[in-house]
Amino acid sequence: MAEIGPLEAAGGLTAPRGLRLPRLSGQRLLVLWLPALLVTGAVVLPIFYLVIRASEAGTGTRALLLRPQTALILGNSIGLALAVTLASWLLGGGLALLTVRTDLPGRRLWAILSALPLAVPSYVGAYLLAAALGPRGLVQELLEPLVGVTRLPSIYGFPGAFLSLTLLSYPYVLLPVRAALHRMDPALEESARSLGHNGWGVLRRVTLPQLMPAMLAGGLLVALYSLRDFGAVSLLRFTTFTRAIYLQYQSAFDRSSAAALSLVLVALTVVLLALELRGRRGGDHYASTGAGGRPPALIRLGPWRWPALIVCALLVGVALVLPTVVLGYWLLRALEAGPDLTTLLLSTRNSLLASGLAAAVTVIAALPIVVLSARYPSNRSRWLDRLSHIGFALPGVVVALALVFFGLRGAPWLYQTLPMLILAYLILFLPQATGTLRPSLIQIPRQLEESGRSLGQRPLTVFRRVTLPLLRPGLLASAALVFLTTMKELQATLLLGPLGFRTLATEIWSAVSEAFFAEAAGPALVLILTCSLPMAYFVLRDQP
């Protein structure tokens, strides 16, 4: 960082509108566009598959699509996605501010713990939530002797789905916002203060606008996650579009109707993407030179630290401690029966291998797309970035079937091998990488790159020596995000993994689906633990 140090003073607050990097020559354009187009091509494969299958649909499908029920289910999906996104903004944004910018006691611990619910698979989290908060669940059992409650109000339906999805997906907002806060130049806030703004004014007029790209990107991920989730909504019995798609496969083995329904989900995603693009306007111009700069002054919470602590404790308690305690209880019983360590080790190894590869490949694949859309903005590059999000809204089984379809026809030698599984993960999780990388890249002032170029360095050298080091927190955060979600991915792993490829997620699913709860505890705890290690590393690294 020493060589760019002197430039920090020159790094302006915002890049003036209209200032563009010099036009790329054809060859350099190819270096970015070719990989970007290849990756996007892979990501939209499922759409082609869906169109092919949906075009075979008969009158039954039309009737299914046009019944009033469909509108209701669509409304369910949209309502759930909206509610979960809003709640995640509050929770994720609030927690990021609390753990990065205030003197909250034990904030490093909270920072680690509050990101961990992401490691809990939704089919486990929702199950445990229902077991705890159900009408006759653990909480009721505890309350009955105290206050005589014999039955809690039902959490099934919207409340349960909303609660579990929010608790499992708010880290999608938390992580990018935390990364953005770390990148932020404290000079901006100090200037605002010196101009007479109070804390709230600074937050509203300086901090939040700078966080907008990260909030929007994270919110988009949460919305898409809520649209595609199957585990939580089916266990908590809230009929969303994704559940309706699964019912088509489950009850009727009807690929055409399922494809037609999935295309509606795709259309909904496109609307969301367009909305985010609109919201993003104006948010793209904030850049700072924060890297290696001073850490900002911490906000003193004073008496507010108690409510803040209670919120943190409640959240971590429900989203993390509760599942872990139940799993620990199951584990005790599993230990009585004698644990099967060989299988556990093997599935851990497979999970790490697949998720590590997926994280590396996905982040690398995301780079050209992100650089194009952030550094060479045009309608084309923006839509490239948007298209990369398509896979994330599709249920895992749809993406898996698309690769079954194309894989067997186009590349039978790759069928059901690890590379094909990694490709499925790439399609499913690319938006997590682009969504986290893009805000980080935007916060790096272009002037730094331009200065590098003006010193006679080739663009790739500048990228390697200036951009990449500054981008590193973003790179690692996006790799971590992809890693975590790959660890718990189930559908594509089951259908596309090499034969006998057991991962922690498949082990958990296999045990829970047949009520072998004790057998699920070991893999589930290892999963949460494995995911918490990289999390702990980031937090400790970011908060010296």
Add this chain to the structure above:
Amino acid sequence: MRLINQIMFFNITTGPWEACTLMDRYGRRRIFVALVITLTLITTGCGPQSGPAAGPDPQAEPQPGVGDLPGGMLTVYSGRSESLVGPILQRLTQDTGIGTGVRWGSTSELAVTLLEEGKRSPADLFFAQDPGGLGAVAHLFTPLPQEILDRVDQRFRDPNGRWVGLSGRARVVVYNTNALTEADLPTSLEGFTDPAWRGRIGWAPTNASFQTMVTAMRSVWGEDVTRAWLEAMQANEPIGYDGNTPIVAAVGAGEVEVGLVNHYYLYRFLAEEGDSFPARNYFLPDAGPGSLVMVAGIGVLESSTNKEAAFALVEYLLSADAQTYFAEQTNEYPLAAGVEPAADLTPLAELNAIDLPLTELADLEGTVTLLRETGVLP
């Protein structure tokens, strides 16, 4: 070889990160490198024999290579879970030398995958949880030899001889023993339409077994009576669960008092929670769709290149040994003639099960439509 490539690739891809850390001033590099090394060690440490291509079963002793297995290697798509049928497939390899590589999944998703794969499928056999899944891909199956089919009663195999049932499950009512005794329960499913049962019933409309039961109702009772029953049940506001397991859990917790399920899930809970688990099965005494016996079965894919071994596998699963396994370990009904179910199960013959040919249970589409029209399914 593939594994080596993966490891190399993994190491190469970490390159840029390490390059970044060169810029670092805080000694973070060491931590990071250590992390990468640990990860690499863990991911490669189990040695080449446990690579992804290394074989289906890590629990067994080191797997002999394909060439060492006299019976050859078969690819099985299994909609039945590993905890239930994994052990019997291991025994198969020990006893017959036929190795299996298994893709575990849910019956419906594997069936759809088979449909998508068509003739190109790498699978030799499909082991399914329910007749619906088998029926959906029956056109991809090859007819089974008559001597295999003959081991099983006609009621429990495909009329066209393309698949055969291996084990049976009976529809039962599971009830909470703290809230009810058997005397409180009706003698047939019709009894649950009584308004007294409002809000006390759990069922699983999305579950294949439930849907097969409704198909049986349509066949036995007729379309109109079934519709009336469904509507009357709906009026009683039953609580819809995602499957049999959550229903049994809910009945045990007292969230609902009765549940319409398959019989064998309860035994898992009794094994986990002990006999104090306050739920028991009740076999409806009146003959009818409420005591339907359904099968989990298997078929051999037409595209299989090793059909002889595949037939041998089916034959093995119908042997007295394997059938006893199903009776004792999974608490299901053995279907091959001459093997008795576990002592505490009502024998098949006394179940008063309706005598319904499997062809009558094929119209799943009509059932799903009816369930939609009555609002039972969304």
